[in-house]
Amino acid sequence: MSTSAMTLRIGPYTVDPPVVLAPMAGITNTAFRQLCRQYGAGLYVCEMITTRALVERDATTMHMITFHPDEQPRSLQLYGVDPVTMGKAVQMIVDEDLADHIDMNFGCPVPKVTRKGGGAALPYKRRLFGDIVAAAVKAAEPAGIPVTVKFRIGIDDENLTYLDAGRIAEAEGAQAVALHARTASQRYSGQADWSAVARLKEAVKTIPVLGNGDIFKAQDALDMVAKTGCDGVVVGRGCLGRPWLFGELQAAFRGEPLPEGPKLGEVAGIMRRHAELLTEHYDEHKGLRDLRKHMAWYLHGFPVGSTLRRGFAMVSNLQELDDLIGQLDHDVPFPAEAEGPRGRQGSAAKVVLPEGWLDDPEDASVPAGAEMMHSGG
CATH class of the missing domain: 1.10.1200 (Non-ribosomal Peptide Synthetase Peptidyl Carrier Protein; Chain A)
Incomplete structure (x- = not known):
């Protein structure tokens, strides 16, 4: 299939071109999303909102979920570790018409999050992960709000979780999955392993699989689709200081000449x-x-x-x-040297996990103290 003919459907929404702006803490507020949307179509996700902060109506969080009147669909990313709180947060989104699409964050590698069993640590607990996804889907389904799930390859090279996570999310009713093709221990360092995106695409049969990691220019997105067979791409750090990248991505996916870089x-x-x-x-x-x-x-x-x-x-x-x-x-x-990686890279590090976290992947109990009161990461 040529990329110019690609269509990505997430629930009732067609995402054309098949490009998603990754939620980034302190970056993807309504101002930055508006700026990016001026250049090209796609799905633009609000920065991460924690389920507990939403349910408790934390004032900062309520301001963070501001959407421009023209923003359609309104896309919100939730972070949660407790199926009950997740269900309540999604019910609140439905009851108060706060968003049209919900993405779930299981990819955060930050130590303060993984230390308590949240973010990229959580999919290791397969039953708990499934329960959280199921709670969101159950609350969202009557309103026709699609739920998607984003995760990493795993905790580290010894503890890969992505294939199970993809299959479980699919079985519990998620409408798409996105893989950041790095482990939590890699953080943002090294290279993304695009072959993992291809393996996830083979494992997940009925819903779209999106690839994320190292898309810094339009050609990178086309290359990822060609090499992995994924249904769309998620762009994070590549658009920092470069909102016009979405115009280039739109042109590339439609087989049109790329616009010149701006003076x-x-x-x-x-x-x-x-x-x-x-x-x-x-x-x-x-x-x-x-x-x-x-x-x-x-x-x-x-x-x-x-x-x-x-x-x-x-x-x-x-x-x-x-x-x-x-x-x-x-x-x-526009200088040639402005192409290529940008944003944080850092170095790999051992992932800090709760005591005994790796003992039992089937343990569905909610990790103590992992609910976060602050949105945005």
């Missing part, structure tokens, strides 16, 4: 638009502070002096941003 002046305009959207979502002070982390990504590879870079990294209001933008050479073409 520095165009990038400056995108930064300005991002600042406006963040100001609308928060306020000017908080919005500009939030923008700071994006600055190095936006300017990556461009010949911008260190003083100017520092100014962008410390920007605190729109006037300052405009002054800095005025000092850039707007005609500088």
Whole structure:
């Protein structure tokens, strides 16, 4: 099947091109999602929301689930370790019409999460994992809200969980699964093992399988589909400071010529638009502070002096941003060195797990203290 003819269906929704923006903590708020959606179609997922924080109506969490009126379908990612809380959170989403699609996070490799048995540690407990997925599906089904599940290859090379996780999610009624083709111990280091995506595609027969990991340019997405047979791709760090990547991905999947990379002046305009959207979502002070982390990504590879870079990294209001933008050479073409990996990479590390976690994969008891009150990771 040629990629230009690919259609991805997740429940009632057609995702064309078959591209999903991965939820990223502190990144994929409504402002960044709007920015990305200007360039290309796809599914754009809100940053991770914890089931407990949602059920308890934590004020920060309730603000995080802001969707633009034009955003369709509204896609929300949930983190949870308890089937009961997961069921309540999904019921609340249904009752209050808070989202149109629910993705479940079982891929987080952060020590504070795995230490308590959450995130990427959880699929090792097959029965508990199945119970959590089943609870979400049961609550979502009457409203026609599709539930999808994202996970990693496993805890480490000795404890691979992805094939079981894929089959269990499929059996419990998930509408698609996504694999970040790294173990939790790899975090974001090394290379994603795309062959695992191919093996998952063979194991899961009736629902779409999406691949995630090391998609930094449009060709990477086409290569992943060609090598693995996956039904779509999930893009995370590749779009940091590069929301126009979604336009390139749309062109690539439709077999159209890729748009030229933006000149520095165009990038400056995108930064300005991002600042406006963040100001609308928060306020000017908080919005500009939030923008700071994006600055190095936006300017990556461009010949911008260190003083100017520092100014962008410390920007605190729109006037300052405009002054800095005025000092850039707007005609500088998009540099080749701006392609390739971006965002955190770090190094591999042993995964911290609860005492005795690996003793019994069939143990369905909820891990103590793993429910998190803070959304966004």
